Amino acid sequence: MKVSIGSLGVLLIGSLLVGCGSGPDAALESTPDSAPESAAETSPQTGSAEQIVLAIGGESEEGYDPTLGWGRYGSPLFQSTLLRRDADLNIVNDLATDYTVSADGLIWTVTIRDDVVFADGEPLTAADVAYTFNQAAESGGLTDVTVLAEAIALDDTTVELRLEEPQSTFVNRLITLGIVPEHAHGPDYARNPVGSGPYRLVQWDEGQQLIVEANPNYYGAAPGIQQLVFLFVEEDAAFAAAKAGQAQVASVPQALAVQSVAGMTLYDVTSVDNRGLMFPYVPATGETTPNGDPIGNDVTADLAIRQAVNYAIDRQALVDGVLEGYGSVAYGPVSGLAWEAPGAEIQDAQPEEAQALLAAGGWADGDDDGILEKDGVKAEFTILYPASDSTRQALALATAAMLQPIGIQANVEGKSWDEITPAMHSNVVVFGWGSHDQTEMYNLYHSQAAQGDFYNAGYYANQAIDDTLDLAMGAPSEAEAIAFWQAAQWDGSTGFTTQGDAAWAWLVNLDHTYFVSDCLDIGQPQVEPHGHGWPITANIAEWAWTCS
Amino acid sequence: MQLRRILVFTTQKLLRLGLLLLAVAIFTFVLLSLSPIDPVQAYIGADMMQISPEQRQLIAERWGLDQPMLLRFGDWLGQLAQGNWGTSMVFNQPVGAVIASRFSLSVQMLAIAWLLSGLLGLGLGIVAGALAGTWIDRAIRLYAYTLASSPTFWVALLLLIVFSVSLKVTPICCAAPPGQLAADVTFWQHLHHLLLPALTLSIIGVASITLHTRQKLIDVLHSDYVLFARAQGESLWGVIHHHGLRNLILPALTLQFASLSELFGGAVLVEQVFAYPGLGEATVQAALRSDIPLLVGIVFFSALFVYTGNTLADLAYPLIDPRIRLGG
Numbered sequence A: 001m002k003v004s005i006g007s008l009g010v011l012l013i014g015s016l017l018v019g020c021g022s023g024p025d026a027a028l029e030s031t032p033d034s035a036p037e038s039a040a041e042t043s044p045q046t047g048s049a050e051q052i053v054l055a056i057g058g059e060s061e062e063g064y065d066p067t068l069g070w071g072r073y074g075s076p077l078f079q080s081t082l083l084r085r086d087a088d089l090n091i092v093n094d095l096a097t098d099y100t101v102s103a104d105g106l107i108w109t110v111t112i113r114d115d116v117v118f119a120d121g122e123p124l125t126a127a128d129v130a131y132t133f134n135q136a137a138e139s140g141g142l143t144d145v146t147v148l149a150e151a152i153a154l155d156d157t158t159v160e161l162r163l164e165e166p167q168s169t170f171v172n173r174l175i176t177l178g179i180v181p182e183h184a185h186g187p188d189y190a191r192n193p194v195g196s197g198p199y200r201l202v203q204w205d206e207g208q209q210l211i212v213e214a215n216p217n218y219y220g221a222a223p224g225i226q227q228l229v230f231l232f233v234e235e236d237a238a239f240a241a242a243k244a245g246q247a248q249v250a251s252v253p254q255a256l257a258v259q260s261v262a263g264m265t266l267y268d269v270t271s272v273d274n275r276g277l278m279f280p281y282v283p284a285t286g287e288t289t290p291n292g293d294p295i296g297n298d299v300t301a302d303l304a305i306r307q308a309v310n311y312a313i314d315r316q317a318l319v320d321g322v323l324e325g326y327g328s329v330a331y332g333p334v335s336g337l338a339w340e341a342p343g344a345e346i347q348d349a350q351p352e353e354a355q356a357l358l359a360a361g362g363w364a365d366g367d368d369d370g371i372l373e374k375d376g377v378k379a380e381f382t383i384l385y386p387a388s389d390s391t392r393q394a395l396a397l398a399t400a401a402m403l404q405p406i407g408i409q410a411n412v413e414g415k416s417w418d419e420i421t422p423a424m425h426s427n428v429v430v431f432g433w434g435s436h437d438q439t440e441m442y443n444l445y446h447s448q449a450a451q452g453d454f455y456n457a458g459y460y461a462n463q464a465i466d467d468t469l470d471l472a473m474g475a476p477s478e479a480e481a482i483a484f485w486q487a488a489q490w491d492g493s494t495g496f497t498t499q500g501d502a503a504w505a506w507l508v509n510l511d512h513t514y515f516v517s518d519c520l521d522i523g524q525p526q527v528e529p530h531g532h533g534w535p536i537t538a539n540i541a542e543w544a545w546t547c548s
Numbered sequence B: 001m002q003l004r005r006i007l008v009f010t011t012q013k014l015l016r017l018g019l020l021l022l023a024v025a026i027f028t029f030v031l032l033s034l035s036p037i038d039p040v041q042a043y044i045g046a047d048m049m050q051i052s053p054e055q056r057q058l059i060a061e062r063w064g065l066d067q068p069m070l071l072r073f074g075d076w077l078g079q080l081a082q083g084n085w086g087t088s089m090v091f092n093q094p095v096g097a098v099i100a101s102r103f104s105l106s107v108q109m110l111a112i113a114w115l116l117s118g119l120l121g122l123g124l125g126i127v128a129g130a131l132a133g134t135w136i137d138r139a140i141r142l143y144a145y146t147l148a149s150s151p152t153f154w155v156a157l158l159l160l161i162v163f164s165v166s167l168k169v170t171p172i173c174c175a176a177p178p179g180q181l182a183a184d185v186t187f188w189q190h191l192h193h194l195l196l197p198a199l200t201l202s203i204i205g206v207a208s209i210t211l212h213t214r215q216k217l218i219d220v221l222h223s224d225y226v227l228f229a230r231a232q233g234e235s236l237w238g239v240i241h242h243h244g245l246r247n248l249i250l251p252a253l254t255l256q257f258a259s260l261s262e263l264f265g266g267a268v269l270v271e272q273v274f275a276y277p278g279l280g281e282a283t284v285q286a287a288l289r290s291d292i293p294l295l296v297g298i299v300f301f302s303a304l305f306v307y308t309g310n311t312l313a314d315l316a317y318p319l320i321d322p323r324i325r326l327g328g
Helices: A005-021 A126-138 A168-176 A235-243 A303-312 A315-321 A351-360 A390-406 A417-423 A439-445 A463-474 A478-489 A534-542 B002-034 B039-050 B053-062 B069-081 B095-130 B135-148 B152-166 B187-221 B224-231 B236-273 B279-288 B292-320
Strands: A051-055 A083-085 A091-093 A096-101 A107-112 A148-153 A158-163 A199-205 A209-214 A227-231 A249-252 A264-269 A274-278 A327-329 A380-386 A409-415 A428-433 A504-510 A512-517
Touching: A051 A235, A083 A168, A091 A096, A107 A126, A107 A168, A126 A148, A126 A158, A168 A439, A168 A463, A168 A478, A235 A249, A274 A390, A303 A351, A303 A390, A303 A504, A315 A327, A315 A390, A315 A504, A351 A390, A380 A390, A380 A417, A390 A409, A390 A428, A390 A504, A409 A417, A439 A463, A439 A478, A439 B039, A463 A478, A512 A534, B002 B069, B002 B292, B039 B053, B069 B292, B095 B135, B095 B187, B095 B236, B095 B279, B095 B292, B135 B187, B152 B187, B152 B236, B187 B236, B224 B236, B236 B279, B236 B292, B279 B292
Parallel strands: A051 A227, A051 A249, A380 A409, A380 A428
Antiparallel strands: A083 A091, A096 A107, A107 A158, A148 A158, A199 A209, A209 A227, A249 A512, A264 A512, A274 A428, A274 A504, A327 A504
């Protein structure tokens, strides 16, 4: 590809000429757009069953190829998946009619519908499914299918997925990986996606908008909205667009959710987009990560400190004060999901309980400076947060203020991620995660995951928890794995949550706030994962316009 | 004789361009290899808990990031020799294609801004120089000094607030109205979305050219030949027309072509403020995510752009001032 200024100049002149040709019918001085910008002032809503505009972000700069990770959450729009999660996050069939997992968990056999065609009219067969999985396993994209040994189409409607090792979370690949057509897949596919999903691509103006229309070949119920326009603008601009009536769905930050917009309802969607304090679990012994960053912290390595922090924090106050009420309290990493352990929650906002724990742990204020000591070490640590994130800043500051009365000195510092990364194994960090995929929990708490990176950054290690997590990962199905996932959190005697090792102090889950037109029925949104915006599209094919 | 001179001039220019580009490439690679941003991490972003070390390895291999920097630089040079600029990590597209599509949006904005600032600057400078010391001169100087010391993004925000938010006469973002198919976007809609970013760039570009033109005109007006012309009864504007303009245009032209680099830099900020998806916006993305092929491509391209501008200025001199010869 060569760019010459000359040819661009010709292009420019060409477009000027064309422009002038069509010029006479558009008067220069009248606001030229029969514009949504100005027309919106008079008509409160511009949406219809024909077209709605969504300002929810979520542009995939590298295009719309599922084998590179497109469709990890929300709707893949252009493609469809073997399975999907319904509003309650239960796994239901989509392309698949049935699937079985062998007793050793190594072979997943999926049968698929025989009546599905891609948007270009070609039939979707098991060969396309096998191709998609094999392709995704080899591609260096954002979907991790590395556990797949190979996928083989047994006949037109049966595909066999052979794994290297059993992995119960592999079902999430069946849920998120959109099937691509073998005959139309190549380097250009990401910009010209063809699939069997509810919508097909009309136009993508990179950095600006994505226009899609209903796919007439879609095998499911025809989508309620004929054409969707996704505007890729910042949250402030999204709010402005909603206020002007240009956008029918807009994702807005909590701070703007307190405002009201005429003709729109605020949807306050529960999420597992969590925030919590990660504690370095081991004492500082001078050990370092492979990169040479220090590991461990003598204060937070003490169970009494970690538990006391968990008990002292008033999580509801954080939700009300920091999140303007748009959130929920979090006691673990998977609030609201089916694999959250019952009984792992605690009675928090109890400074007395916290003080009792500290006293029992040997912490006392010997020099009367308001900060406890033990063996000459002061109960003092630093909470790091990414300086660009005002919510995490407020959470860190509020938490530090709640720890002051119980004699723990928490110093709060905002830094860039580049500075936090080397310091995160020896300092407390305000992290945020949240996924429908249990792999995340595994990587947050498994001792083998701690390799000097974001995985288990605090070097938490408990053999019993490792064993339970391994059992969960190795279970043949999600249903069988759930008991183990729950046990890892808290089984009544051990767990990584507060009553057990208190490896983290989870604080809150953010609610994702959207303004949605009163004329638009978006059904019941799922408990959303980390990432505000695109997840609301999970059931987009079922959305309907209710005004005439 | 003439032909030989042109040949020497061209060879010299090309040689310098080659050296410049090589230096630019080396600097960009060295600087980026020292950058703390891990491109794999930047690519993965918030999904890091779902990406296993094996997948991370696949990603690094896909972009050649598992190789040492020196090897990657060699590879890149070899590919470049074959006309391949590499593939952008951020956009998953050949760098050439990214630059072409982004620049086609930016170039219109840059062209409008460049022409406007040049003409406006020259005009204001002449008026201020001719009427030096009067309140008109003071007003123009005040305007020029104020703008010369205003940051681009601040002016952009100010204009955005006044014209887009309060008066609602210009759009808040983008290069086309939302929801409209590319085929249906008219020339005027296009211009409408282009106008405010271009205007921002041009009113900032005006300052230096105005001040230089003003000073040069004052010098000219105080020269002996102007005194002589005035003594013969030539009017002030006649003097400017017959004696001033040719003298003024030379420095103005130099400045105007030299300002291409500032214009390019300004576009990065302005496009960010107006959410205009041009080359400037792509530059920011490339830098934040350590997308070396794209960033080097853009830096290369902008160096080429600025260098071409300066060469054009060199070529224009002999046309304006016959005393100047190519390669002389």
